Amino acid sequence: MMKTILVFGATGTLGAYVSVHFHKLGYRVLAVGHRKSDNGFFADYNIPYYSVDISKAEDFKKLPAEGINLVAHFAGALPASMRGYDGSLYIDTVIKGTYNILEFMRMNHIPKIIFPQSLFDVSYLFGSKIPIPADSEMKAPMDGDHAMYVIAKIAAVQMIEHYYKVHGIKRFILRLSRVYVYHPNPYTFTNGEKVMVSDRFFMQRAESGEPIVIWGDPERLLETCCVEDFLQIVEKCAESRLDGGLYNIGSGGSTLDERIHAIVDVFSDPDNKPVVTYDPDKRSAMQFVLDISKTKSELGYEPRYSWKDYCKWFMNERRLQRFAKLWGTEEDYK
Template structure:
């Protein structure tokens, strides 16, 4: 198992995980990767609107399109069996608010306004490109369309239309911790779309079995071995909150969120 990211950190080494510092926007950095015995690549990279203080469409192109294309080319050259990719559910934004239950059978329906529009376009291009690599080169692809992934991290703010906002669920947690009321609006019968990070990790692990796995991310990597991964029991909301509280106390990954 090899972790990959732009950050200069000893976090992974201190936890017994091999780490390669790479910028996917720099083609020469890919020379640092192994050239044999790589079974799967998990691509979790990407520029998100939530972290853009100033809008720049070109930064999406450089990272989300060109960077991910370099990853696919690396996978092709070294004979990777499969590539896993996390896609934004903003590719279905045209259905939002219409009371429909999303399913894999629904066709893509983008919304062409707002801060997620061009971001979603760049992500969709790589999903389509992965299908091309599958049909042309036989590289299996697994695409995970994700809503917000819930987890503890020290940053309680994000950006909406390049304006700094307090993350909604962090606001509610802060209210509870300070014994203050939470005013709730919305449909109480709406479907739950909470995805906890440890559920996501289980799902990702389910789709890769065998030898070396490269995970391209500057956040997280887990050791890959032949095991029976139980993905049948998702983390219940209360268990998620208990785990969130524990991670907040331990602060195990805080160093990865520092600039």
Template sequence: MKETIVILGASGTLGTYLVDELSKMGQYRLVVCGNRNLNEAYYQRLGIETAKIDIRQKAAFEALPTSNVKAVVQIAGVMPSRMEGYEPSLYLETNILGSFNVLEYCRVHNVEKYIFTQSHSDVAGFWNTGKAIPPDASRRLNLKGDHAVYIISKNAAVDLSEHYFQDFGIKNVILRLPTIYSYRSFSEMYVDGRRAIMAYRFLIDEAKKGSPLEIWGDPTISKDIVYVKDFTQMVVKAISSENSRGFYNVATGKATSLEEQVRGVAKVFNPTGRSSEIIYRPEKPSQTSYLYDIENAKKDLGYEPKYNYLQLLEDMKLEMELGRFEHIDEARLNYKSKQ
């Protein structure tokens, strides 16, 4: 009998890639869960079980398997980039109470491993230092602004998972995520509760037209840029590894400067025969800089990033051409039409 993997938050971009990879492997029985945008018909055609789960509701977990569950992957949660306006209570209800309900499900049904996606905002105080941030870095968060309650709620969920490891032996794997680069047909997010386009998607859209591209602030400022398929790789390895436990940085361990980022987008996405003019805007604010240490992921999981910056752009371009997320975008549009 195949061991079961339960994926909470499977209808988002990260969950979609993860389900695709695990399904392709064929090693596990998958139960994929979402509270919205879950195209159940699509997954059922692939022979993948689905469940509509609102993790805030304890009774909802009665729809999930009760035995032989190897791991629960919790991507589900509320985050600022998906919140229109500002309702901080949703962070507490979903990220804390919801995580407690997930962990209780793990305890009651003897789940071996709990994998949780943590925001890298928990170590924001180490950004812009030029030093690689270790996976076991102490918390250094910003307690001002619209992200404060969010990261407080995520940290509380991490602490709950450690309690469940200490008292009940449920192995907790905490994956610290910076921005995960990926392609979906929609490119909007929310900044301070207002709709905006993701910066890297804006650059790509402009480059596809051959329009000028701007480099703001210091062009040498760099950050660790990781692709969704390397995120997926790390989750898969965390599920199977006997050594996985504690914090891991989902990253590459290498930094890419802003100039490299912008010129890379032009190289990959400019139409044939048209090159974007690169315009320097030193008077504009510089990007945030961060770099992450991934040595324990290499040692414990056998993780090795497969995509450098140009390779991830090339793969994103291919994903655009394949249109492989039509099933999710269809579900998303259906959900929004009912609101």
């Protein structure tokens, strides 16, 4: 019998990739997003799209309730997409929205949820090359633009754990390092201010042959997870017979030096390669790496994409423009 997955946040970066991936696996996919229109994107895959505000319980009446096997909940406000600051959005979408989703699942006997946790719940362990265990204590930072977001995510995870204990809803919590995808928008927000994503900046420099300077310690270790490896993990969560738990998402990391030279190799013209130099007196990147041994042992995960593999995948994905109808093109973000 065909399984049905209900994807919340389906118009977002990860939710869209999850929706298309499970459609290709043969699942019946129900796509849910906050946007009023998906511009007909999901109809191209014969996937129904529902516009739902998850902070409003009455909106869930729009959704079908029968025969759903699992929920992938990737909806909610993000610091990376928030111009300025409005902490109430985290309360509404992450805490209240998750509660409404859990209630919908309870009432309709949906047995499993997949939910992303913020990496910053273990930010107190950053700064080392020692892999951070999956079952490390969750602690929110008390300052910075991620504080209220992480507080809300921890509350949501605890709610999910409560529904597991009381109602038996299996839960697969995925602690996300940054999942590397292709999106036509090269910008993000830091402390509410618009900035270019660092990888996209270096890609642009490589393509134009302009010099690249590596700041600080080039051996700083940074976690890496290509979206294809992320989708492998989500698929394994969907198929798992376990009750779940909290799993780290990563691949073992790569150094800043490795990342920059891979970008140069993949994105630059062989006849116009940028010169890479070092400035050790500049501030070093914050390093961290996640321990993925639990993800491997319990889910059978094996990373397939190195950082250089991701760069090659990015080039191909940018050429294909699979999500242009949903997100536009790079010209729309200039």
